[in-house]
Amino acid sequence: MSVRSRKVAVLLAAYNGMEWIEAQLTSILHQSLVDVTVYISVDPSSDGTESWCAHYAKMHPEIVVLPEHGKFGSASRNFFRLIRDVDFDTYDFLAFADQDDLWHIDKLSRAIEAICEKKVDAYSSNVTAFWSDGRTHLLDKAQPQVAWDYLFEAAGPGCTYVMTNELATSMKHAVCQNWIKIQDVSLHDWYCYAFARSNGFTWYIDPRPSMDYRQHARNQVGANKGWKPLLARYSMINDGWWFGQIKILSQLFGRAASPITHDCLRLGCPQLIRLSFKAWQCRRRKRDKILFFIICWVGAFSVSKLK
Numbered sequence: 001m002s003v004r005s006r007k008v009a010v011l012l013a014a015y016n017g018m019e020w021i022e023a024q025l026t027s028i029l030h031q032s033l034v035d036v037t038v039y040i041s042v043d044p045s046s047d048g049t050e051s052w053c054a055h056y057a058k059m060h061p062e063i064v065v066l067p068e069h070g071k072f073g074s075a076s077r078n079f080f081r082l083i084r085d086v087d088f089d090t091y092d093f094l095a096f097a098d099q100d101d102l103w104h105i106d107k108l109s110r111a112i113e114a115i116c117e118k119k120v121d122a123y124s125s126n127v128t129a130f131w132s133d134g135r136t137h138l139l140d141k142a143q144p145q146v147a148w149d150y151l152f153e154a155a156g157p158g159c160t161y162v163m164t165n166e167l168a169t170s171m172k173h174a175v176c177q178n179w180i181k182i183q184d185v186s187l188h189d190w191y192c193y194a195f196a197r198s199n200g201f202t203w204y205i206d207p208r209p210s211m212d213y214r215q216h217a218r219n220q221v222g223a224n225k226g227w228k229p230l231l232a233r234y235s236m237i238n239d240g241w242w243f244g245q246i247k248i249l250s251q252l253f254g255r256a257a258s259p260i261t262h263d264c265l266r267l268g269c270p271q272l273i274r275l276s277f278k279a280w281q282c283r284r285r286k287r288d289k290i291l292f293f294i295i296c297w298v299g300a301f302s303v304s305k306l307k
Contacts, residue, residue, distance in 0.1 A: 007035045009091040013078035015043035017099035027103040034108045039086045040065045043072045079188040094168035098159040102212040111162035121167040124155040125206035127213035142207035143284035150197035152282045158189025198253035272300035
């Protein structure tokens, strides 16, 4: 099915992005076979990002800079502002963009083709992480989806997400309806995947990379490669952040009463042991399933010692 002239609204959250944003916007504006409009929301920056984006938009009618909003403090809040404030009724698809990556020229057209051919509502893909010293690494997020993975992880980097208007409109309504509570959600990409799967929308994760994912010191999350990021993620689980986010998402999507999230919300010794045996339903990648199992047992042991 041809994707020519499909209209795509691209939402880009910016903050202190002067070093890389021009190269990223160039890669977005040069997308093949699609009609793109980029909406930029800038978190107050100290490097001139606001004024540069305003000047760039004057030279490129495909760029729209949203009015100043004040400080967001996180990429997720900035993206939620974009979802709330951008009118995408006239667009066929919605996509997210970070300020510092490089898109393959067919990123959007290939995503739309996959959505149409597979008759799904959303698309994400693997990415090629790259560093300034020339290193590259494939980030593989395309393992088969499982029953409850959406409550425990995202579908890969949000900058690969492409969604139909139907899904995007439904999600926009939910974001507006739960605006206060949604400010507690730390990762917009996790929220979007969880919203889609919780509400019966279908999702395809493409094993073929669609973009180059820049790695640098200011990445909010970044590439999960090696032991250092793995330990950092373990720390986020161990200090309660991860299960806290699961609780928020479960409540937002009416999943708090399900058996698996019931165990996540209580986190006593029996609940953690039961949860450990559901690891294969909670994460996609085998390594993550095993880590999930171990963390549940370590947590159960810690809880039992406190009694």
